[in-house]
Amino acid sequence: MKELLKVLVTGGAGFIGSHVTDLLLDQGYEVIVIDNLISGKLKNLHRDVVFYQTDILSQETEQIIKKEKPDYLVHTAAQISVAKSIESPINDANINIIGTMKLLDYANKYGIKKVIFSSSCAVYGETGDINIPINHKLAPLSFYGASKLTSEMYIQLYCKFYHLPYTILRYSNVYGPRQSSQGEGGVVTIFTNCYLSQKRPIIYGDGEQTRDFIFVKDVAMANLAALQTRNSVNSRIFNIGTGDKTSINKLTESLSKHFPDKLTPQYSPALDGDIRFSCLDIEDTIKNLNWRPSWSLKQGLEETLTYYQNEMRGNKDGK
Ligand SMILES: NC(=O)c1ccc[n+]([C@@H]2O[C@H](COP(=O)([O-])OP(=O)(O)OC[C@H]3O[C@@H](n4cnc5c(N)ncnc54)[C@H](O)[C@@H]3O)[C@@H](O)[C@H]2O)c1
Structure with a gap:
């Protein structure tokens, strides 16, 4: 057994x-x-x-x-x-x-x-x-x-x-469903919720800083x-990680495609201590852990978006 x-x-x-x-x-x-x-x-x-x-x-x-x-x-x-x-x-x-x-x-x-x-x-x-x-x-x-x-x-x-x-x-x-808007990687959740409530997302700095989502x-x-x-x-x-760099500008662009009103981001001064670049090398992980990422950013963002859309509907229905 x-x-x-x-x-x-x-x-x-x-x-x-x-x-x-x-x-x-x-x-x-x-x-x-x-x-x-x-x-x-x-x-x-x-x-x-x-x-x-x-x-x-x-x-x-x-x-x-x-x-x-x-x-x-x-x-x-x-x-x-x-x-x-x-x-x-x-x-x-x-x-x-x-x-x-x-x-x-x-x-x-x-x-x-x-x-x-x-x-x-x-x-x-x-x-x-x-x-x-x-x-x-x-x-x-x-x-x-x-x-x-x-x-x-x-x-x-x-x-x-x-x-x-x-x-x-x-x-x-x-990033993904159930993430709160605080924390290290909350930017996807924050921006998604901005778009869903028809608010312009705020980008700190020039938006060319990159992350590995x-x-x-x-x-x-x-x-x-x-x-x-x-x-x-x-x-x-x-x-x-994925080993792929995505700038915050690119992330905003990918998310905004899913919304009819073309809300452009607002830019604010860069935050103190914000890291400019962050991307992990995963070669050793792929070789030794029997793991590799299988979700593309596009698929992951779509799944995340669907989750928050359903959440919003649920909240409106008083669920
Ligand atoms: N989200 C990211 O991008 C990210 C990146 C790097 C590392 N991490 C790490 O991954 C882990 C999970 O992060 P997450 O994003 O899911 O955060 P989260 O806040 O959603 O999850 C943390 C959970 O721990 C619980 N918790 C906190 N303090 C506790 C305590 N003292 N006793 C019992 N429960 C406690 C919280 O209630 C929460 O449910 C953390 O260790 C975090 O540092 C997260």
């Missing part, structure tokens, strides 16, 4: 965590979710999930892991805002570093087989106009980037000292691939 494997997804009511959860359930895994709903939503939760509304920093988290005995931990819960990390570095470190450490400790104590961690391209900092290879120098420009990098180091040390296998996934700018279902697939990799590529770090 096939073994039913159990996965704990922290942050499973959030944007990326809920897509990972849906995919794992679809693949026959049992999924439990821990989320304090600070930005996650109950409506994102699949009905087959076992849900605990609690903070990863709470004592209850250890009790849940002790009782549920998950086989794997997919850790997506985090303080995700760069701006908030600068306003309150201690809060960011508490959730992102201490929260991760506590989970690593429980993972080690209660026999979790592997940890999959959601990291970020923010660990690289300003890189210039290149596709950032996985071995690029690490120089975060924010406390958020620093807390992700510190967590990565703790994960590696837990592996070294306690033999806890891991996969660290450094995401580029993730990866669709959330591809990110969910990368988490699944990481969970299923066998020993040879266990305990490694991978870039998860």
Whole structure:
């Protein structure tokens, strides 16, 4: 009989965590979710999930892991805002570093087989106009980037000292259904909602800054691939992006095509600390993780748009 494997997804009511959860359930895994709903939503939760509304920093988290005995931990819960990390570095470190450490400790104590961690391209900092290879120098420009990098180091040390296998996934700018308009990659959601409510989107700077937009279902697939990799590529770090650069001007153009009123963007001065270029090199990931992105930007934007159109209709109908 096939073994039913159990996965704990922290942050499973959030944007990326809920897509990972849906995919794992679809693949026959049992999924439990821990989320304090600070930005996650109950409506994102699949009905087959076992849900605990609690903070990863709470004592209850250890009790849940002790009782549920998950086989794997997919850790997506985090303080995700760069701006908030600068306003309150201690809060960011508490959730992102201490929260991760506590989970690593429980993972080690209660026999979790592997940890999959959601990291970020923010660990690289300003890189210039290149596709950032996985071995690029690490120089975060924010406390958020620093807390992700510190967590990565703790994960590696837990592996070294306690033999806890891991996969660290450094995401580029993730977009898709269920994303809130805050956070790292919220620009697609923000602009889509602008167009849907007939407002002109605001572009900070000249719009020629580029990003590597990866669709959330591809990110969910990368988490699944990481969970299923066998020993040879266990305990490694991978870039998860598309390797394609898209300027903010180009993104606006692609989105606006879907709307009848031709709303031109407004330009505002560039934001302090905004990175000019960000694009990940994924050659090593494709070679070693048994994963490659399969959604084009066009397909991903269409799917995202349909989701927000339905949401808007639902809200209007009072659903
Ligand atoms: N969205 C992106 O473009 C992007 C890019 C790089 C990395 N990441 C990383 O991916 C992960 C998921 O991000 P997301 O975009 O889905 O954000 P999200 O805010 O939608 O999801 C985070 C989830 O974690 C929960 N959470 C936060 N703090 C918690 C705590 N202390 N205890 C329990 N639950 C808590 C939130 O309620 C939310 O449901 C994060 O680790 C983020 O840093 C995201």
